[in-house]
Amino acid sequence: MYQAASTSCQQKLLLKFPQQTTLVDIWSAGIIFLSLLCRKHPVMRPGDDYEAIAQIAVIFGSEPIEQLARNNNSILLTSWNYPGFDMVKFVNAIRNEEIPRQGKYCYSCRNLFFDNHDGNCMCRISEEHSLMELARGNSHF
Structure with a gap:
């Protein structure tokens, strides 16, 4: 593999x-x-x-x-709870080396994503909007 x-x-x-x-x-x-x-x-x-x-x-x-x-009958003990990233924003951020600017501040995304000093949210909760933008051709792909 x-x-x-x-x-x-x-x-x-x-x-x-x-x-x-x-x-x-x-x-x-x-x-x-x-x-x-x-x-x-x-x-x-x-x-x-x-x-x-x-x-x-x-x-x-x-x-x-x-x-x-x-x-699988196991327990995973963690101290974190992450919703996951919006895949469209994540791919654009990695590919273009810039995080999309928006008004919503997200403390978790600020700390988890390199060079996100403005705390721009990339959480999955906004993924539906990103997919609609992608379908309309308004993305950087």
């Missing part, structure tokens, strides 16, 4: 679950696709498995990671 980055490991690998399926390959392909969209390789650079899980939770949301652990 080709890995686009060390975080191309599916969460089941990172959480050391014994049963793994071809979904691992689909996850890796998705991370490769994300790298291609962002025009950046690797998209994430974790230092270890724990940091990889945290980076995945920040980008895609912590609830799916916690649900995965519960579904």
Whole structure:
């Protein structure tokens, strides 16, 4: 299996679950696709498995990671709760090396995304609007 980055490991690998399926390959392909969209390789650079899980939770949301652990009879103890990033804004920010300016201040996004001193929100709660803008051709893709 080709890995686009060390975080191309599916969460089941990172959480050391014994049963793994071809979904691992689909996850890796998705991370490769994300790298291609962002025009950046690797998209994430974790230092270890724990940091990889945290980076995945920040980008895609912590609830799916916690649900995965519960579904596999495990408990993932964390001190964070992230909604995940709006993928359109995330890709544009990585690709264009600038965060879209907007009026909503987000303390979490300010601290989690490099060089976001203005606290521009990139949380998933605004993803529907970004997808509509993308469909209208108003994005930087």
